[in-house]
Amino acid sequence: MSLIQWVDFQSLGDHRGQLVALEIGYEQAVPFDIKRVYYIYHTAPGVSRGFHAHKKLKQVAICISGSCRMVLDDGKVRESVEMNVPTRGLLIDSLMWREMHDFSDDCVLIVLASEHYDESDYIREYNAFRELIKNET
Ligand code: TYD
Secondary structure (H helix, E strand, C coil), X not given: CCCCEEEECCECCECCECCECCCCCCCCCCCCCCCEEXXXXXXXXXXXXXXXXXXXXXXXXXXXECCEEEEEECCCCEEEEEECCCCEEEEECXXXXXXXXXXXXXXXXXXXXXXXXXXXXXXXXXXXXXXXXXXXX
């Protein structure tokens, strides 16, 4: 099975333009209760971000402007996907290594998170991530 799992949001667009509502509990597309929302923007040219996994946290990332490339890696398979559709969220499960590359100048990436910020939930060393995955399976 591919690591790339999208959740699709309905666009409530009309002749004036587009609108997407992320409403918890109403035909919920996001498969967890959202405890935190953050966004990444004005990323400096050539910068890549991420390079970590989370023990517990689940996230949905939506590129609402511009584009970037997300790499997901579950310790066995590594997949890369272009993010440039504002009505599609990429589900990033727990124990999933992620990297973000090739940010356009106008890229705005909104991330919906299942937990509050907790530095102790981060795995920031790829080798430590591989070891953890090995012990989990
Ligand atoms: P980090 O998760 O390292 O960013 P990325 O993985 O996108 O490169 O976060 C950057 C900094 O911001 C780091 O010092 C932690 C802080 N931070 C918070 O305080 N709250 C948050 O919700 C997030 C995502 C980060």
